[in-house]
Amino acid sequence: MTLKTHSLQLYTVRRHLDEDVAGTLAKVAEAGYTAVELYRLEQYRDRYRNGLKVTGLRAISAHADLVTGDLDALLTIARELGVETLIEPRIAQEQWATRTSIQEAAARLNEVARISLDTGIQVGYHNHHEEMAQIDGRTALEIFADALDDDVVLEVDVFWAEVGGVSAADLLRRLGPRVQLLHLKDGPRSHELLTQRPLGQGDIPIGAVLAAAPDAVRIVEFDDYAGDPLAGALESLRYLEEVDL
Numbered sequence: 001m002t003l004k005t006h007s008l009q010l011y012t013v014r015r016h017l018d019e020d021v022a023g024t025l026a027k028v029a030e031a032g033y034t035a036v037e038l039y040r041l042e043q044y045r046d047r048y049r050n051g052l053k054v055t056g057l058r059a060i061s062a063h064a065d066l067v068t069g070d071l072d073a074l075l076t077i078a079r080e081l082g083v084e085t086l087i088e089p090r091i092a093q094e095q096w097a098t099r100t101s102i103q104e105a106a107a108r109l110n111e112v113a114r115i116s117l118d119t120g121i122q123v124g125y126h127n128h129h130e131e132m133a134q135i136d137g138r139t140a141l142e143i144f145a146d147a148l149d150d151d152v153v154l155e156v157d158v159f160w161a162e163v164g165g166v167s168a169a170d171l172l173r174r175l176g177p178r179v180q181l182l183h184l185k186d187g188p189r190s191h192e193l194l195t196q197r198p199l200g201q202g203d204i205p206i207g208a209v210l211a212a213a214p215d216a217v218r219i220v221e222f223d224d225y226a227g228d229p230l231a232g233a234l235e236s237l238r239y240l241e242e243v244d245l
């Protein structure tokens with residue numbers, strides 16, 4: 001049996017990070033997470049380095065503006081922090097309107113990925129709901145995936161796939177091993193971020209999602225949360241520990 005990796009996207013606890021990076025990472029580790037997905041690499045660079053060392057958490061992935069940001073600086077920081085995969089978190093909504101614009105977006109990410117791979121860091125892409133737009137009977141995300149180099153991976157946000165009107169489990173099965181990371185959150189299929197809930201407490205078929213991508217890294221996230229996001233993240237982890245065997 002493969003031991004699953006359960007990670008937390010630190011955007012979830014961004015308000016805690018603003019106050020105390022090291023203390024927040026310690027609480028994440030105490031909750032039982034073994035890995036984290038970083039954000040704001042440049043802002044928290046030194047504090048991340050120290051906090052990761054103390055807690056033993058692995059920074060297996062990070063979100064960063066790869067296409068429009070300072071790629072050389074981001075790659076340097078990622079190497080320092082042990083990041084294995086850098087994820088472009090969003091490409092502008094208008095890029096998903098036509099097959100041509102989708103292929104143009106993929107070409108830009110491919111350019112970034114070729115530079116990044118020379119440093120040993122993999123590049124990936126994270127979706128929202130707009131990538132679920134239908135073009136010739138397929139989602140824009142699938143057309144995008146077809147245009148990506150083989151080395152570029154996907155991080156599928158299953159919540160936003162469902163909000164976009166697509167079965168996340170079916171999408172994962174179609175995309176196959178290209179999907180190496182999952183963003184997991186629950187709640188009603190709504191754009192109202194404060195309605196998001198811990199796993200197993202909403203309308204997203206989390207069990208089917210996990211079964212459709214058994215080898216993907218599981219990354220818990222809230223875009224926003226009505227209560228304490230650390231407490232909610234702990235509830236999600238306990239759910240995964242029970243069902244994600």
